[in-house]
Amino acid sequence: MDDDAGTTGPTRPAPTTGPRQTWAGLPWPVRTAVTWSACLLVIAAGLWLLGQVAVLLAPLAVALAGTLFLAALLDPVLVRLRRLRVPAALAALLSILLLLGILVGVGALVWNLTASQFGELSQQLDEGLQRSRDFVTSTLPVTDQQLDRLVEQVRQGLSSGAPDPVSGARRAAEVVGSLLLGLVLLFFLLKDGRSMWRWVLRRMAGPRRDLTAEAGRAGWRTLGAYSRGTMIIAAIDALGIGLALVVLRVPLALPLALITFLGGFVPIIGATVAGAVAVLVALAANGPTTALLTLAAVIAVQQIEGNLLEPLVMRRQVQLHPAVILVVVTAGTLVAGVAGAFVSVPIAAVLWRVLDTVQRHRSGEVIRTAEATG
Numbered sequence: 363m364d365d366d367a368g369t370t371g372p373t374r375p376a377p378t379t380g381p382r383q384t385w386a387g388l389p390w391p392v393r394t395a396v397t398w399s400a401c402l403l404v405i406a407a408g409l410w411l412l413g414q415v416a417v418l419l420a421p422l423a424v425a426l427a428g429t430l431f432l433a434a435l436l437d438p439v440l441v442r443l444r445r446l447r448v449p450a451a452l453a454a455l456l457s458i459l460l461l462l463g464i465l466v467g468v469g470a471l472v473w474n475l476t477a478s479q480f481g482e483l484s485q486q487l488d489e490g491l492q493r494s495r496d497f498v499t500s501t502l503p504v505t506d507q508q509l510d511r512l513v514e515q516v517r518q519g520l521s522s523g524a525p526d527p528v529s530g531a532r533r534a535a536e537v538v539g540s541l542l543l544g545l546v547l548l549f550f551l552l553k554d555g556r557s558m559w560r561w562v563l564r565r566m567a568g569p570r571r572d573l574t575a576e577a578g579r580a581g582w583r584t585l586g587a588y589s590r591g592t593m594i595i596a597a598i599d600a601l602g603i604g605l606a607l608v609v610l611r612v613p614l615a616l617p618l619a620l621i622t623f624l625g626g627f628v629p630i631i632g633a634t635v636a637g638a639v640a641v642l643v644a645l646a647a648n649g650p651t652t653a654l655l656t657l658a659a660v661i662a663v664q665q666i667e668g669n670l671l672e673p674l675v676m677r678r679q680v681q682l683h684p685a686v687i688l689v690v691v692t693a694g695t696l697v698a699g700v701a702g703a704f705v706s707v708p709i710a711a712v713l714w715r716v717l718d719t720v721q722r723h724r725s726g727e728v729i730r731t732a733e734a735t736g
Contacts, residue, residue: 413697420697425540427705429547433555434586435593436461440552454552458545472620489646497650540701577719584715588708595671596626599633599663603640606659610652612644628703629687633664682711 385393436457443453499506551558559578563571604619612618618640625632637660645653682690687707694706 421540424701425544429544431589433551435589450553454549493645573723577716580719581712581716585712596623599626602663613647629707631691
């Protein structure tokens, strides 16, 4: 009998190849690059999916965002009415009627004062563009024919991208439907918003309830600060630029101040477009000297706004870098046009504040846990 019959054979060595061994054998820069690339692909896929959903539901999304914006704007009025023991439904209705009364009153006043001047505004803009064209052709190596071809190409591109009557009628119906939906939602949010939020919190338990309540309060404060602050800053911009136009005797000062006020609701881009319109009108009406003075006044007002008024009014509730604002406004414009440009920045500001609150809450829990275990 073989002496080795009862013994076991030699143990097989563990395989040296496989997914884990291959991954472990890669240099760490390669592993880091692969990991980050995979994360970026997942994030890009998620953003693409959200973009597709946002495009499909753009009217509803814009109506919801605009409703939340107006609800945050009217919330102080509602709170004061409720303190006077006004019923919730009546307080919500009075808040909406106050908003509509202000909008209709201001619109009617401005229209009565400036309706006859808007045709003149178009003529002044045409003259300003013609003077700008003469300046370009006289100072730059560009001929009239080249400039005409460029303008014609831009005009053809705009005309080819213009919607047909059917899509225009459908878009108008969507706008009207969104406005009606927004008014109804605004009434119910003002009337039952707080009870809805308490209902949501009651469905949660444990630490999630506290975290959700804290994040919700932070987001709502940010939206309220943004809505009221934006309106105040837009009004101050319109007043400052309007006074400058009156002092410089630029015609159509009131319509230009109105354009400045509306442009103030689209950060950076709106103010730039409104300032460019004012400079063009000044150039056409009073020449290059007045246009330069108007440009200086616009820049001065915007610098005062950006460096003094915005930090003072917003009180650091909305902290978004200008580059982020430009990207957000551009994305909102591509998704939902002018309405998307108006609501994109408050949405981004609220999301940033909510995420920042969640991160700080979790960081505090980690620190408390480490202190307890240490």
